[in-house]
């Protein structure tokens with residue numbers, strides 16, 4: 001199990017309260033919801049441990065390092081529409097971690113023509129998206145490659161069989177279909193999740209020559225949704241997202257088959273005479289939720305267990321971030 005101990009700004013707050021033992025939170029999932037919750041609690045002096053089965057933070061905002069830089073096969077943009085998250089986005093803009101989305105955005109397809117489009121309040125990450133999420137955690141401790149299999153009051157059970165107890169609050173921020181099997185001991189929470197569905201997306205890292213001069217292409221098509229130029233690695237590299245329908249049709253297909261289908265659809269959409277290279281792909285089985293539970297979080301305050309993330313609060317980075325911050329603030333207020 002890899003462990004990292006960043007010396008975040010919140011260490012001071014923790015030290016200041018050293019006379020009282022710090023309250024402890026265990027958080028499953030180091031996506032933006034888990035990270036924003038972890039950072040808010042850690043900044044208030046809580047001892048926070050975050051467990052993620054992946055190799056690093058980020059979840060659907062994770063990034064991949066390439067020789068020439070980094071790319072993300074997950075969410076390509078951060079959009080900030082409402083006040084609390086706008087403040088966070090502005091802080092990231094000042095730090096140079098986000099930049100406004102400018103450049104050419106086209107909508108259409110080669111045989112029907114291209115129109116210029118605008119994406120309002122959208123920003124591009126200028127640092128690795130995994131790092132953006134990692135920074136949110138502040139002084140929390142992140143345990144990577146740590147698969148949690150069950151949640152119980154005060155307790156997390158790990159895949160390797162270890163039981164971690166003694167938490168003052170246990171929080172789960174994973175997509176709802178992945179949370180359900182962890183909630184055998186919490187049937188009242190689990191039954192609130194039964195209507196939540198997620199839709200999948202296949203993402204492809206592709207390279208081509210020619211095509212329209214653009215940085216973002218929104219396709220007028222039922223198979224492919226959009227392509228985003230990967231300026232942080234190599235401007236000839238693009239990440240192409242499938243439609244939900246494409247991903248549902250090829251959900252169980254091999255990477256090879258899905259890539260071949262997507263590359264051939266792309267040739268037609270861009271009107272390219274030569275083949276497209278597919279360098280990597282990722283199937284996001286739980287890309288975006290439909291029918292989220294609603295509200296910011298779902299909790300059993302007596303058992304001190306709560307669920308956050310986009311399956312509760314609604315699709316998108318902004319809602320996921322807010323659900324983590326709002327739960328942490330509610331926990332802190334309840335303690336006060």
Ligand SMILES: Cc1cc2nc3c(=O)[nH]c(=O)nc-3n(C[C@H](O)[C@H](O)[C@H](O)COP(=O)(O)OP(=O)(O)OC[C@H]3O[C@@H](n4cnc5c(N)ncnc54)[C@H](O)[C@@H]3O)c2cc1C
Pocket residue numbers: 028029030031032033034051052053054057058059060061073074075076077078079146147148149173174175178201203241284286287288308309310311315316317318320
């Ligand atoms: C291709 C794609 C494009 C998108 N585009 C946009 C966009 O343009 N704008 C936008 O706002 N949103 C977009 N989204 C959605 C956005 O990325 C998500 O809404 C948001 O990142 C969800 O964050 P989260 O913290 O709720 O969940 P996640 O990011 O999924 O985090 C959950 C974490 O839990 C971990 N985990 C799961 N199970 C376990 C377990 N058993 N034990 C330990 N850890 C576990 C996972 O590894 C993951 O790190 C997109 C998503 C995808 C996939």
